[in-house]
Amino acid sequence: MIYDLRHFLERNGFYVSSRLADRLGIRAKNVRLFFIYITFATVGLGFVLYLVMAFWLKLKDLVYTKRTSVFDL
Template sequence: MIQKVLTFFEKQSFGVCTYLGERFRISISKIRLFFIYSSFLAVGFPLIFYVLAAFVLDVRNYVKRIRTRIWDY
């Protein structure tokens, strides 16, 4: 049961922690722990940042896909 929940969250995560980890060369697990601990301390503000970052990354990937399709023709 726990493994199913972990698998679901790993598949559904938006890649924010992975992107930040690769960008700043920090361990992904440290970034995830930062989001978890700071969410408890800051009453959920980092969750709002995470959702906004996920939205921006999703739009950014969408624009890149469209841009490559336009120039392929």
Template sequence: MLQRLLTFLERYSFGVCTYLGERLDISIAKIRLFFIYSSFLAVGFPLIFYFCAGIVLDIRNYVKRMRTSITD
């Protein structure tokens, strides 16, 4: 049950932590913990950043797909 929940969350999340982890060469689990702990300390501001970054990454991926489909 727990594994199904984790798979669901990883599949439908924005991928912000994964993107930051790959770009900065930091463990993804550490970045996720940072977002969780800092959201408690900063009263939710990191969650706003996370959602905005997720939207930007989704738009960026959409533009990349559109460019490759046009050039094909």
């Protein structure tokens, strides 16, 4: 059963990049490389977004600290 599922996915799943490459008129290798690069870019973008938000929240906490009286300035 697992072998049949694997065979089905290999036969039909890898055809996506080949069919897209044929439609665009480029090589399938370039389409696969594009998908690999875009995967790394989106993972890196998420990490950078996380760091920016963490810095922003830390900066917000420093600016909006609660003061107990007027003389705490």
